[in-house]
């Protein structure tokens with residue numbers, strides 16, 4: 001484990017639960033801590049750490065990769081994503097894993113990860129008149145005020161894994 005990778009893991013460990021970071025956001029957070037790691041090094045590190053199964057790579061928004069700490073199978077969760085503001089909510093549902101396992105066994109594939117991304121429009125975007133009135137770069141107040149998409153704490157509290 002290189003010091004750089006340790007710093008990256010440290011950032012992810014200290015994120016509020018339910019947060020996901022893009023390589024660019026990770027780069028910004030490291031820079032805020034006074035770390036001078038180039039963006040290209042971060043791209044390479046997160047790719048490698050995904051292969052090593054330390055991080056989990058998610059394509060929550062189109063062409064936009066996010067990362068979170070990888071919790072080994074069978075711990076898993078799924079994502080509800082607003083396609084307008086990228087707000088992301090995590091949820092758990094064992095039946096999705098069970099169905100996936102069954103299909104994998106039938107086809108003789110080995111299941112490594114199970115992640116369902118549900119594309120949605122958040123309530124706030126609908127109330128603001130999505131899609132006709134909203135500009136494409138509109139973000140809901142939560143996304144703006146917190147600088148990133150967070151899991152509402154009421155949903156996190158319901159999880160007891």
Ligand SMILES: [Zn+2]
Nearest residue numbers: 018068077090
């Ligand atoms: Zn997640």
Ligand SMILES: [Zn+2]
Nearest residue numbers: 082085122125
């Ligand atoms: Zn939204």
